[in-house]
Amino acid sequence: MFNWFRKKQPSPKRPVVPSVNLSKRAFDSAKFDNILSGWGGSYSSADEELRNALKVIRARVRSLCQNSEYARKFLAMNKSNVIGPYGIKFQAKTRREDGSLDSADNNLLERQWFEWGINPDFVTVDARQDWIGVQHQVMETLARDGEVFIRLVKGTPGNPFGLSLWVLEGDAISVDYNLSDRDSNVVMGIEQDQRGKPIAYYQQINPSSQLWGTANSAAAERVPADEMIHIFIQERPGQSRGIPWLNTALRPLQMLHQYQESELVASRIGSSAMGFFTSPDSAGYSGTDEDAEGNLITEFAPGQFQQLPTGMEFQSFDPNHPTTAYPDFVKSILRSVSSGALVSYNSLSGDLESVNYSSIRAGAKDEQAQWQTLQQMITSTFCNRVYQSWLVMSMTTGALPLPISKLSKFKAVSWIARGWGYVDPEKEMKAKKLAMEMGATSLAEIAGEQGKEYTDTLAQLAAEKSLIEEMGLKLGPPLTDEFTPEETNDDEAN
Numbered sequence: 051m052f053n054w055f056r057k058k059q060p061s062p063k064r065p066v067v068p069s070v071n072l073s074k075r076a077f078d079s080a081k082f083d084n085i086l087s088g089w090g091g092s093y094s095s096a097d098e099e100l101r102n103a104l105k106v107i108r109a110r111v112r113s114l115c116q117n118s119e120y121a122r123k124f125l126a127m128n129k130s131n132v133i134g135p136y137g138i139k140f141q142a143k144t145r146r147e148d149g150s151l152d153s154a155d156n157n158l159l160e161r162q163w164f165e166w167g168i169n170p171d172f173v174t175v176d177a178r179q180d181w182i183g184v185q186h187q188v189m190e191t192l193a194r195d196g197e198v199f200i201r202l203v204k205g206t207p208g209n210p211f212g213l214s215l216w217v218l219e220g221d222a223i224s225v226d227y228n229l230s231d232r233d234s235n236v237v238m239g240i241e242q243d244q245r246g247k248p249i250a251y252y253q254q255i256n257p258s259s260q261l262w263g264t265a266n267s268a269a270a271e272r273v274p275a276d277e278m279i280h281i282f283i284q285e286r287p288g289q290s291r292g293i294p295w296l297n298t299a300l301r302p303l304q305m306l307h308q309y310q311e312s313e314l315v316a317s318r319i320g321s322s323a324m325g326f327f328t329s330p331d332s333a334g335y336s337g338t339d340e341d342a343e344g345n346l347i348t349e350f351a352p353g354q355f356q357q358l359p360t361g362m363e364f365q366s367f368d369p370n371h372p373t374t375a376y377p378d379f380v381k382s383i384l385r386s387v388s389s390g391a392l393v394s395y396n397s398l399s400g401d402l403e404s405v406n407y408s409s410i411r412a413g414a415k416d417e418q419a420q421w422q423t424l425q426q427m428i429t430s431t432f433c434n435r436v437y438q439s440w441l442v443m444s445m446t447t448g449a450l451p452l453p454i455s456k457l458s459k460f461k462a463v464s465w466i467a468r469g470w471g472y473v474d475p476e477k478e479m480k481a482k483k484l485a486m487e488m489g490a491t492s493l494a495e496i497a498g499e500q501g502k503e504y505t506d507t508l509a510q511l512a513a514e515k516s517l518i519e520e521m522g523l524k525l526g527p528p529l530t531d532e533f534t535p536e537e538t539n540d541d542e543a544n
Contacts, residue, residue: 096289097237104225104238104291108195110304111294115194118307120384121296123398124391128193129186131421134468137182138425138433140167141503143462155452159460162450166211166440175203175216187217188281188432195220197282197292199251200432201273202439212443215436222253225291227270237290239270240280246288248275279435281427299390306383313376392420418470425467433465469499 079086092099114121140163142156166172167181179187191198201216223239230236234243241250252270282292296303381401388395394417396402441460444450452460485491494504518524 096286097291100289100291100293101225101228101238104220104293107294107297107300108220110300111194111296114296114300114303114307118303120306120387120398121303123400124296124393125190125193127393127397128424129189131418131468132424132428133182133185133189136468137185138429138468139466139503140433140437141464141466142460143464144459145462155460158450158452159463162211162444163437163440166213166444172209172211172213173215175206175214179217184215184217185428185432189428191217191219192281192292193295195292196294196297197280199223199253200279200281200436201253202277202279202436204277204439204443210447210449211440212447212449213436213440218253220291223251224254224270227252240290241272242290246290248280250274251278251280253278279432281431283427296391299387302383302386302390306380306387309383310380393417414470422467429465429467434463437463464503466498466503469502 111121115125140160142159142163144152144155144159146152170180170183171177173179173181173184188198188200197220199218199220199222201218203214203216205212206214225238227239228236234241234249236242236252239252240248241252242248251273253273254270285293294300381395381399384399384401385395388398391398394414397417438461441450442457445452445454445457445460482491482496486493486496497504497507
């Protein structure tokens with residue numbers, strides 16, 4: 051009862067919580083404002099997007115590679131940097147039970163592989179390319195179309211090794227061939243299981259130039275997956291076909307090609323015609339020609355003076371081309387193109403203006419890492435697959451007199467891709483020497499960076515030393531930079 055007479059304590063005030071608009075998006079990139087209103091994006095899978103766009107993209111990239119000098123340079127860069135002039139070299143690495151290299155088996159494998167690789171009749175079904183030529187062809191097709199197929203043709207007549215290669219463009223596996231089944235699906239010409247693993251490829255029987263309309267099973271040959279090599283960069287999970295590598299550089303490269311053509315035409319017009327003659331009655335008029343509708347057709351040539359017909363006046367037109375902004379504009383577009391093509395601007399354009407040692411070395415290192423990534427992909431998905439099939443077929447046909455029971459032993463090989471020279475040999479060799487003294491690298495690793503096998507280098511040095519001694523010659527010590535002033539003065543005095 052006494053609680054009624056007590057002074058009531060004021061209740062604590064609750065903090066005021068500002069109202070929150072839950073419908074407001076937390077990410078600015080997901081807003082549909084005036085800037086991003088027309089940008090919807092796509093929710094489709096990788097295969098669904100490629101199915102509708104791949105043929106158009108591939109056709110446009112091929113057109114650029116035929117007509118654009120920069121697209122052609124891009125293809126040449128891929129072949130020269132990934133494959134190199136001598137191809138990716140094969141070296142057998144079989145070992146005995148004690149872990150030492152089996153030189154007899156290694157020499158036999160390398161000799162027989164070399165014999166197969168230099169003969170186009172053995173390497174390709176059309177007998178047009180040797181092993182190095184096939185590597186370049188595969189690399190160019192891959193860089194242009196984004197994918198390449200190599201069919202392993204086994205048991206070809208007249209081939210003692212029993213294996214030949216059939217290089218196919220992406221058109222050979224039609225993207226229009228799609229089927230759905232309970233156990234498997236055919237997605238853009240590739241039969242896959244429910245988890246996406248390739249089971250077979252449907253190769254078009256007719257040449258790609260004769261493919262029209264939608265493909266069907268009657269016009270395609272089913273090739274098991276173990277007889278087909280499909281090389282492409284899988285950018286998204288579940289992606290079944292490759293995207294042309296110039297896809298993101300396609301628009302700026304085409305615009306640059308058209309812009310340069312317009313500049314060339316305008317510059318030619320501006321530097322060709324010198325003037326015009328007029329006469330009251332147009333006597334002696336010798337115009338160039340007229341079209342079917344009577345329009346005057348005029349050809350311009352350097353140092354040419356032309357006459358105008360009666361009733362026509364000449365209005366001066368000075369295109370003033372090329373403009374002073376032309377070099378900067380081309381450079382800006384080429385930088386965009388090189389970024390989309392994943393190559394350096396200096397390499398693609400050949401522009402070495404304002405380039406110093408540090409900048410070109412940093413750019414070269416980044417670009418070489420990209421080339422090394424592609425080299426690894428080619429050796430693992432192409433060279434190794436070809437060798438494994440060649441090894442089995444050669445042992446089966448008797449071209450390789452080796453026991454099939456030791457097949458796993460003979461699968462140990464290494465692939466030596468091309469290396470790169472030093473930007474500044476003196477500085478970089480001193481850095482390598484210091485790294486060796488610190489134990490941070492080895493001679494084998496340094497040789498590998500140059501695309502060489504260190505054991506081959508040692509064998510070559512030993513052979514040279516033996517030859518020098520046999521001929522009674524003696525070479526001086528290697529040159530160093532450790533000369534004393536007295537030695538230099540003696541040399542000058544002598």
